[in-house]
Amino acid sequence: MRLFRPLCLLALASSILVFQGCGRYNPAAIGEVDSPELWQPHLKQIDSKDLSAYPRHGRAYVPVYSHIYTEGRDSVLNLAETVSVRNTDDVNPIVIDSVRYQSTTGKSIREYVSKPVLLEPMATADFVVRLDDTSGGSGASFIVEWQGTKTVNPPLIEAIMISTGSGRNLSFVCRAVEMPPAKPGAARIEDKPEIKTESKIDSKSEAESASTRASDTNP
Numbered sequence: 001m002r003l004f005r006p007l008c009l010l011a012l013a014s015s016i017l018v019f020q021g022c023g024r025y026n027p028a029a030i031g032e033v034d035s036p037e038l039w040q041p042h043l044k045q046i047d048s049k050d051l052s053a054y055p056r057h058g059r060a061y062v063p064v065y066s067h068i069y070t071e072g073r074d075s076v077l078n079l080a081e082t083v084s085v086r087n088t089d090d091v092n093p094i095v096i097d098s099v100r101y102q103s104t105t106g107k108s109i110r111e112y113v114s115k116p117v118l119l120e121p122m123a124t125a126d127f128v129v130r131l132d133d134t135s136g137g138s139g140a141s142f143i144v145e146w147q148g149t150k151t152v153n154p155p156l157i158e159a160i161m162i163s164t165g166s167g168r169n170l171s172f173v174c175r176a177v178e179m180p181p182a183k184p185g186a187a188r189i190e191d192k193p194e195i196k197t198e199s200k201i202d203s204k205s206e207a208e209s210a211s212t213r214a215s216d217t218n219p
Helices: 004-023 048-053 200-217
Strands: 056-063 067-072 075-078 080-086 094-102 108-111 117-119 124-129 141-148 156-163 170-175 177-179
Touching (some): 080 094, 080 141, 094 124, 117 124
Antiparallel strands (some): 067 075, 080 124, 080 156
C-alpha cells in the first residue's frame, strides 16, 4: 500500500506534464513550418536567375478558418487547414513565389515558401496548418503568389478545412479569389514600416498654443 501511493502520484504528475506539453503549440517543432520541398520531393527550388522565363505574375486570396463558431461566440470548433495549389496546365510548369499565412487581423503569421519552387504540369503542392494552431482565427487567410509563361493556365487553389473525432466530423472547401498581381518591388505587409500620423486639428491647436505662450512671455 505504501508503494502504491508514490506510484500513483508519479503517474499523475507524468499525465499532467504530457497534457500540458500536448496543449502547447510550438511552430518550431512541427513540419509545416519547413520549406514545402522538404516533405514534398516533387517540388524543386528554382534559381532567381531563371525566373525571367516566367513573365506572367498572379496572386490569389484564399479564405481559411482555424476555428468556427458552433453555438455562440464562446463555443468554437478548431479546424485543420490544407491549402492545395494545383497546376492545371498539362504542358507548362508554374513557379510558386510565396504562400503567406495571415491572421484575422491581417497580420502575417508565417511564410511557407522561403525560396520560389517549381510546380510541374498537373502537379499539386500542399500547405498545412495544424488543428492545434489557432493563431489564424476565424478570419484567417493565405496569399499565394505565382509566376508562369504568358500562355500558362492559372492554377486552381483551394482550402480544405476538416475536424474529426468526439462524435463530430466536419469538412468543407473554400476556393481562392484572384487578386491583382503585386507590383514589382512592392513591400509586403510584414516589410512595411509602421507610419504614425498626427491629426491636423491637434497640430493646429498645438501651434496656436505655442504662439499664445510666446506672446505672453514677450509683451
